[in-house]
Amino acid sequence: MQSPRLSSPTSPEAAPYRYALRAVPSAPAGALRIATWNINSVRLRIGIVRKLVRLAAPDVICLQETKSPDEVFPREAIAKLGYEHQAILGMKGYNGVAILSRHKLHTWAPHQWCGKADCRHIAATIERNGAALELHNVYIPAGGDIPDPKVNPRFDHKLRFLREQVAFWKSATKASRILVGDLNVAPYESDVWSHKQLLKIVSHTPLETDLLKEMLAAHDWVDAARHVVPEPTRLYTWWSYRNQDWKASDRGRRLDHIWVTPDLKPHLAGLHVIKGARDWTQPSDHVPVILDLKL
DNA sequence: ATGACGGATCTAATCCGA
Numbered sequence: 001m002q003s004p005r006l007s008s009p010t011s012p013e014a015a016p017y018r019y020a021l022r023a024v025p026s027a028p029a030g031a032l033r034i035a036t037w038n039i040n041s042v043r044l045r046i047g048i049v050r051k052l053v054r055l056a057a058p059d060v061i062c063l064q065e066t067k068s069p070d071e072v073f074p075r076e077a078i079a080k081l082g083y084e085h086q087a088i089l090g091m092k093g094y095n096g097v098a099i100l101s102r103h104k105l106h107t108w109a110p111h112q113w114c115g116k117a118d119c120r121h122i123a124a125t126i127e128r129n130g131a132a133l134e135l136h137n138v139y140i141p142a143g144g145d146i147p148d149p150k151v152n153p154r155f156d157h158k159l160r161f162l163r164e165q166v167a168f169w170k171s172a173t174k175a176s177r178i179l180v181g182d183l184n185v186a187p188y189e190s191d192v193w194s195h196k197q198l199l200k201i202v203s204h205t206p207l208e209t210d211l212l213k214e215m216l217a218a219h220d221w222v223d224a225a226r227h228v229v230p231e232p233t234r235l236y237t238w239w240s241y242r243n244q245d246w247k248a249s250d251r252g253r254r255l256d257h258i259w260v261t262p263d264l265k266p267h268l269a270g271l272h273v274i275k276g277a278r279d280w281t282q283p284s285d286h287v288p289v290i291l292d293l294k295l
Numbered sequence: 296a297t298g299a300c301g302g303a304t305c306t307a308a309t310c311c312g313a
Binding site for chain 2: 040041044065067092093094142143144145154184194197198200201202203238240241242243244251253255282285
């Protein structure tokens, strides 16, 4: 991995961090804008992918739960939106991840997690202004209902997946990296609408939140959203379809994350959670999270 | 904090999401 050449920030503290709910300011000049979004079927929701592009014009869009085999992935429609560089890894019915980019990508060979070829991780290197950034798009298993690995194989799979991630990032060499995705864990108290009521609910159990924090520590990752919007401010990226009025009840969780390696921390130039996307026509239950990185 | 919603699939009833 070639080391990136990054411009020096004027002052690390001067980065204009923003937490946007509805409108999205343009990315600062020269910034790389990366979006992550659990789209819950890319073929069904290609229209709101277009809407995100019009609203925020990301340079790179990382999708999870594309639910599309590669041979029927809407490559051409997405290329027409300006994303001609595409790294996709899909299967029938479930899972599926994609990196869609305006800039050239060097795609990595898929890495298998828990011995399964289940399309939960895709990685690519992006070239931009002479910098090489390694981007990882991850979809961690949801984990089913019962938070006990002995009786619930899906929860067991989730914990094993998290442990493999911890080991992987512990042994990774040093590089400029970004990890995004639907990690299906809301790690902190202010990442859920009720810490107390969700302690035994999959996505916020101590087993999972401890493992996610281990994964963070394993590579000295910076949780970009929490860097911009520190606790105890509540921050969510997902609201259940089952709530009659998601906005009024506001029973959300922060399941979607953007992490960066420490060398990129001074280059963080903005963070936007597009909460308004939860109200778009036929929405995903997740909303896009956007990071601006000044290079 | 369950399962009222929603998507995909062997287009009916089931699995899965979180």
